[in-house]
Structures are given as structure tokens and as C-alpha cells.
Amino acid sequence: MQRYSFVGGIHPDYSKEKTSSKKIEILSYEVGEVLTIPISQHLGAPSKELVKKKDIVNVGQKIASAGGAVSSNLHSPFNGEIEGISLAPHPIMGNIPSIKLRITDLNNEYKKIETKEKFQDTVAEAGIVGLGGATFPTHIKLSPPKKVEYLIINGAECEPFLTCDHRLMVEYTEEIILGAILIKEKLNINNLIVGIEDNKPDAIKSFEALKGKYLFELQILHTKYPQGGEKQLIYSTIGRTVPEGKLPLDVGVIVHNVGTCKAIYEAFTFGKPLYERVVTVTGAVKEPKNILVKIGTPISKLIDYCGGTVGDVKKIIIGGPMMGFAATSLDTPVTKGTSGVIVLRDEDLYDGKKSNCIRCGRCIEACPMGLVPAIMEQFSIQEMYEKLIDWHVVNCIECGCCSYVCPSRRPLVGYFKTAKRQVINILRQRAQK
């Protein structure tokens, strides 16, 4: 069997076995609980709230609408009463305005979204964003200005610890395929490829079982981080390289996460808006689980549901351990982009002291984009951003491989995140001139 892969990357300790065989459980709620729904759960402009204090809302009712071209809608996950709009912690953006919703009744029947004529508008109406973690509004990705040749479904899930996509692929195989086929037909795409890493044999099996029923190509990928990175996945599956600063669309490809496909399918056939997602809760908790969670649930409830923490907890990470962010508060709510909640103890965070770069070149070997982190880091520290443009820092996908392998424990990827922002500003200024 051919295994597809890319150059560079790392093999971290995946620690997926804790949750990979556990069925998705549905988190139960009680009347009177308060959910915190941040009004910005996606890339782009924040949504505009449509409700005010003391409003009564129903399941699936739109509570905030898109605040710009790149933005998305929000829907209420429960019947309840709005307690107000106030600042609350967000996994990535610090404190931002959030809608507080008190649950008044546990009725699960959602109000169907208005189905629009255009497929893309329906997706936009349902508030669907990329569920892999980047949370880019999906309807924009589905409105390509030119012909798309390939639709790639991303089932790699290369981040260690996370198994939410894995479970989705095993339990909702048909929904994912139907969602993918929907996109394929609506956009007139010729090829549909599903890429799955070879460490998920049960997911591969369930997809293979459907091969006769639907038309798609299944590609088994080598297990390596960051196999699920958009650019890596495109290279691994069809051998195309996305040019610097361009989108996959420029090489005739769109990539969607398996969770997004399922959401699109549900929105289109049942009119279900996006207000819940699967979250992997793992690490130092009593019973690691995959849970179906309503958006806005505080992570403390998730951890309690898994039996609480074990040992001396040092950090709670929202997202994967490579690219995720440490939570600042236990009240941080689950958003559309939250794929995991990982509790780490002191002893899990093996880390040495930072020392000088010894020029060993391990970061160069690991970089999936073929960059030279060791030298670029020096430029970043010296703030030589002009020079960094020549060294193609824009290509950096912030996967963290360089930081992972660095024997001197230098926070390489942190420097590049800062540098990238500066460099993009410089480039924008240049373009204006």
C-alpha cells in the first residue's frame, strides 16, 4: 500500500490511544445553566449580536449575524433567556464581548434555518466555519472565483492527543461522505480525495466500506505531524505546491475538514445550524472522552464530566498541544474552533532551559516548508523584518515543528508568529505604494 507524505515534519508522541476507541458521548445540561457565547468564533470580522438582555431565544435561532464579508452567523444552542452581553475570556483573543444565555428548557428541537437558493448562502446561514481549528468561514471557501479540480477531505488529524475527527470518521462516515459529495456536485469538482493518516485503521475501514456506494478516492497518509496542514496535505495527496502567500485555490484545490463536511450535510439536508461540535477531553483527567458539546459551554464543565483532573495540573490547552493555546480561565467557553481540551501536569510538560542555538540543524530538517528557522530566528530577534521577507517567513505555517525539536529549547515558532505579522504589514504597505 502506498503511503503518501511530504518532506520534513516530526513524529511526536501521539497519545491518542486514551480516547481513540471511545464513542462520542453527548454532554447533558440542566435548566438554569449559563452558557457564554463569544461573538467572534471565526476568522474575520466579529459577528453583530441580534439579541438584547432579557430576550427569549429558541434552539437554532440566529443570535448574531455576520459582521462583514469574512464573518459568520451564530445560533442559540438552547431555549433560554439572554442574561446580557459582557466581556468574557475567549480561547485565543483574550476578553471579548460574549452573549450570556441561561437555559430555560432542554428541548432539543432546533428551528430550521432558512434555506436559500444558493448552496453557499445556506452554508453561510448555518454559520459553518472550518472545524479543524482555523475557523475560516466555509461559505467563502465554497465560492471559488475559478474552476476547482480537486476537493480534498482532511481526515489526517495530525495533532497529538486529539481524536474528535477520528471518532467522527468512524461514527458518521456516511454523513461526511454525503457532505463532501454535496460540495463536489454543487461546485462541479471532478475529483474527491479523502486523506486519512495510517494510525486510524478503523476510520480507513469505514471509509473503504463505502467505496462501492459513493465515488471517491481514499488516500492513506503516512502518520507524521503536520500531515493535516493544508499545504502538506495537498502536496501529499496530489503533489502540488501552494506558492508563497497564495491559497490552495490558486492550484485548483479546496480542502475541508471532516467535521465541516458533516456540518454542511446537516445544514443542507436537515436545516441544522452549527451550534455543537465534538471535543476531545484528554490528558490528566480521570476518564478521557470525546464529547458532543454545545458551543458556549465552559471547559470546567467538560473536565468535570470526565471525572475531574488528576494530579498537579499546570496547564489546560484548548486545541492541540502543538498549535493550541493555553487557557487563561476555566470559564473559557467552547467555541466552533475548539477541537480539544487537554489537561497537562507539570511532568507532562517536559522542558529544559533555554540556551544558545547550537546550529545543529534539526529545525531545518523538521521544517515542513523547507525554511531555515535557526537563521530566521536571529533575524526575528534583531527585528530585521526586511531580511526575513527574503528568507520567505511568509511561508511559515506556524506548525511548531522547529520549537518541538530544538534541543536548546528556543521558542522558534513564537518569534515567527510575531515576525510574520510584521512582515505582512510591511508587504501591505509596499503594495499600497
Place this chain on the structure above:
Amino acid sequence: MKRFLDKIAPHFHKGGKYERFFPIFEMVDTFIYDPLLKTTGKTHIRDGLDLKRTMIIVFFAILPAAIFGIYNVGYQANSIIVNSKIAVGGFRGFFIDLIGSGYDPNSILSNFIHGLSYFLPLYIVTLVVGGFWEVLFAVVRKHEVAEAFLVTSLLYPLILPPTVPLWQAAVALSIGLVFGKEVFGGTGKNFINPALFSRAILFFSYPQAITGNNVWVAVDGYSKATPLSAFSEKGFDFGYTFMDGLWGFIPGSIGETSAVLCLVGALILVITGVGSWRVMVGMFLGMGITTYIFNIIGSDTNNMFNIPFYYHFVFGGFMFGLAFMITDPVSSSMTNGGKLVYGGVVGFMNALVRVVNPAFPEGTMLAILFGNIFAPFIDSFFINYYIKKREKRYERV
């Protein structure tokens, strides 16, 4: 011990009495216990292989070659003493008499203790002198003492001949460490290997201590050439076989004689991922191909042209350099392609110095220093090549 360290710790942290000496305290503490300081970064998990573990692995990889080297120094000396009855004077003789291990070349213990009497003073001097500079710079610059120093200080005595006067070794090490490493900013900033640079200082400042035929066997006034210089004088009847070189019962610098144990060290480094196999392969090929070409050319006046190419691998410092010197990440190339080329350049230069220049039959040191200087250049060449290649790939799409 842990309690004691914890108790005195507050004095060394910011605002404490001995804040200036924090680096020394940190060195002791991290050497015995966990590191005090933890970095917090954006990636929440990290590879288990950090700088400290790297250095410890290198240390253990060197150990077999070092232990054999110590034994061999004693063995070489004892085999001469048994036949010629030359007395061992000075403090070494005193201590060996005190222990009573004698001078029997057939006794492993006797050989080992005799060798230790040469290696240990050299090692202690290196640790004291090197440690002094390292700590001085760490205190003044307010950074921590780097573990790399432990490796450098083990490597340095191993590449010296056993009889080198201790004060000369100390002077050369001081110059080498300060001007080869510390003035550039300490660990990671040096562009040449400090241990080799120190040896080069010694080589050019006190040539009588490190070249010629009198220094390789630890017996006063006894002269025996290393295999390579013997070959350069006498040609094929130089008195050693390939197997001698492989096992290492030959005169030479302390650690470098046993090719097979250096190879064991090299294997440990490659398997653990600490040393780069690319550099090693590059050097091996560079040396092999160049000397093979010299074999074909041949020469009537220079014996070194005729030495079979595989002899080069086992005699002299080649194997030691291949395993422990050239794999030093700081002074070698960084890019994957660059590593191969860097190794190749060093191998080529090694052959060139050994064969074409009869004054220096031991060319490994000079070749590696030469390679060190060119390593960043090789890198920049490869990086430019990568960037061009990427642009081409974009065009294809």
C-alpha cells in the same frame, strides 16, 4: 544535598546576596537535579532530546574510546619499560609505586593505572583551566554555564599526545577557549571547534610537544613514530597492519588510536540522532575517494601516495574526528545537503594534508578546522539553492 541546595537557593536568585554567582549555583544544581528554569512557549509539548541530554549522550559515546585510550597509553609505555628498564620518574612514578600496580604490559590493571597517570592530570588541568574561563564568562555575562563545556573538556585531553607538558596544554586551552569560543559569545556562537582550535594553538606554538617522534609513547627519551609518520618515512615496512590500526594498539594521541571503538561511538551518536550521519558519510567518502585517486596516481618520492586508501580510515585521528569532532553541531553546516558537502570537504582536505604535505602526516585536525571555517559558506550556498528551487516549483504550477 537537595535540601541544602533548596536552602541556599534564595541567596542566589534575584536580589539575594550572591546574585552574581547564580550561574555557578545553577550549574551545580542542574548537574545533580532538574533544571530550575522552565521555558514556556507556544508549543506545549517538546521533544525529549534537549541540549543537556545531547551532551550526556556524546559524553557516553566518547567513553569507550577514552577508556581504551587510557589503557593503550599504559600498554605502550609498559611494553617499552619492560624491555628497556627505563625508570619512570616524577610524581607519576611515585603514585604508581604507591599503588603498586607495577609496569607489566600483560596486566590490564597495570596498563590502565599507568595510562591514567597520564590522562588524569591532563583531564584535571583541562577541567580546572577550562572551568575557570567558562565560569568567569558565565558570571560576567550573567548566563548559565553550558553543558557543552563538559564535552569539550573530555575531548581536549583525548586529542593530545600523552606526554604533553601540562602547563603548555593549559596555556593552549586558555587561548583556544577564550578566542575560539568565549569572545564570540560562548556555546553555540563559536565558528570553530574549541577543542581542536586549542590543539592547533599547541601545534603551532609548541611544536616539539605535539609533533615529532618523541611524544607518542609515555616513556622519557624513547622515540617511536606514529604509524602514519612511520609510513611516510619507510613505506610499506612501517611495522603495522590494518588490524593494528583497527583495534588500536598503536602509538598516537590518547583517545584516537582505536578505530573500532570510535566507530562504536559514532554508531551511538547516529542511532540516538545526536550526530548527523550525513556529515560522517560525507567525510568518509571525501577521504576514501581522494586517497583512492592518490593511490592510482602513485609517486616514487612520496610514500604517502601509495598507502592503501582503507589504511587512512584506521590510522591517525581520522576515525576520532569522524565520530566526535566533525559531528559537533555548532561548527558544522546546518542544511542537509550542506552537511554532506561539509563532510566531503573535510575528508578531502584531510587526505590532501596527509598525503601531499609530508610535514603533517596527521591532517585531521587541520582539515576539520578548515571545514569549520567554510561551513557557513556551504550553508548559504545550499539555502540559496533551496530558494531558487522553490521558485521553480511555483512556476510549474
